[in-house]
Amino acid sequence: MSGIYQLALFDASPGTVLVVDDDAQVRGLLVALLRPRGYQVETAASAEEAQERLKTLRPDVLLLDLHLPGKSGQDVLAHLRADPVTRLLPIIMITGGATGEERLRAMAEGVTDFVAKPFAAEELLARLKSLVQMKRFTDALEHAEHVIVALARAIDARDPYTARHSERVSTYAGRLGAATGLTGLDLEAVRRGGLFHDIGKIAIRDAVLLKPARLTPEEFAEIRRHPVVGRELLSGMKTLAFALDVVYGHHERLDGSGYPDGVAGESIPLTARVTTIADIYDALTTARVYRAALTRAEALTIMGEEARRGWWDPRLLDVFRGVLEGIPEDVARVPNDI
Numbered sequence: 001m002s003g004i005y006q007l008a009l010f011d012a013s014p015g016t017v018l019v020v021d022d023d024a025q026v027r028g029l030l031v032a033l034l035r036p037r038g039y040q041v042e043t044a045a046s047a048e049e050a051q052e053r054l055k056t057l058r059p060d061v062l063l064l065d066l067h068l069p070g071k072s073g074q075d076v077l078a079h080l081r082a083d084p085v086t087r088l089l090p091i092i093m094i095t096g097g098a099t100g101e102e103r104l105r106a107m108a109e110g111v112t113d114f115v116a117k118p119f120a121a122e123e124l125l126a127r128l129k130s131l132v133q134m135k136r137f138t139d140a141l142e143h144a145e146h147v148i149v150a151l152a153r154a155i156d157a158r159d160p161y162t163a164r165h166s167e168r169v170s171t172y173a174g175r176l177g178a179a180t181g182l183t184g185l186d187l188e189a190v191r192r193g194g195l196f197h198d199i200g201k202i203a204i205r206d207a208v209l210l211k212p213a214r215l216t217p218e219e220f221a222e223i224r225r226h227p228v229v230g231r232e233l234l235s236g237m238k239t240l241a242f243a244l245d246v247v248y249g250h251h252e253r254l255d256g257s258g259y260p261d262g263v264a265g266e267s268i269p270l271t272a273r274v275t276t277i278a279d280i281y282d283a284l285t286t287a288r289v290y291r292a293a294l295t296r297a298e299a300l301t302i303m304g305e306e307a308r309r310g311w312w313d314p315r316l317l318d319v320f321r322g323v324l325e326g327i328p329e330d331v332a333r334v335p336n337d338i
């Protein structure tokens with residue numbers, strides 16, 4: 001087990017539980033059951049109060065009554081699942097006389113578990129314990145991903161000319177991916193993959209990475225290894241597996257003249273081709289040691305010529321021209337979509 005996982009799992013406290021129920025008696029019962037066992041218990045009597053509490057409270061588990069006055073438990077559930085911060089929060093729905101249909105709807109909305117009133121205390125405690133543990137695992141994974149992103153930012157910052165490069169690539173690639181019709185994990189792959197596509201540059205020496213003069217063949221070989229190193233670095237993380245194609249393939253060219261494998265055409269995953277367009281565009285429109293930043297029109301002209309030469313996917317480049325109309329040309333103003 002890695003240090004990061006140990007760190008997050010080291011928290012030995014039973015956990016924090018938010019109880020959302022309009023019935024004061026039920027709230028009191030749960031508090032009386034959980035507090036003596038070491039849980040930190042907070043309560044809310046309505047959906048609105050729960051949403052207010054969740055602005056500051058980060059519970060490990062939410063116990064949510066299905067039938068609330070005003071906004072229902074279903075509404076709270078849908079709201080929480082749409083918010084990236086609470087997307088993975090374990091939610092146990094407390095059901096009194098729930099119909100089969102209501103339970104099915106809750107499952108479709110992403111409820112984690114159900115408990116029926118009246119509670120069997122031992123059963124509820126057992127479920128809570130395992131869900132808190134699950135929450136700590138997902139927190140640890142999320143934490144690990146934040147470390148990777150922080151590392152990618154640090155790599156950009158090694159070279160003052162590439163500061164915030166990865167964030168912009170993520171934004172451009174995400175917008176282009178969506179416009180191309182990518183959805184789900186593929187869209188997530190270009191957004192997340194854009195962020196850490198150059199993570200393998202960690203293995204390139206400053207003397208090479210920041211060299212203001214022409215690279216020797218050996219130095220260029222060192223640069224060309226960064227997609228391979230990047231994939232090696234991330235391949236141990238199952239949660240990032242979906243983005244490895246982007247990391248590995250973002251320097252391939254359509255005609256097979258790219259690296260690391262020199263694969264051509266549709267053998268290059270679409271997610272990688274999308275990210276390449278974003279990467280090249282950002283490199284051209286930001287200043288480098290050896291040249292000033294190009295304007296959008298200049299960059300698109302060069303990329304158009306390179307697409308005709310067979311390097312980039314011309315169809316994607318056409319879509320990208322349209323996408324850019326919705327993004328400011330000044331790189332300092334490119335929105336951060338992360």
Ligand SMILES: [Fe+2]
Nearest residue numbers: 197198250251
């Ligand atoms: Fe790269």
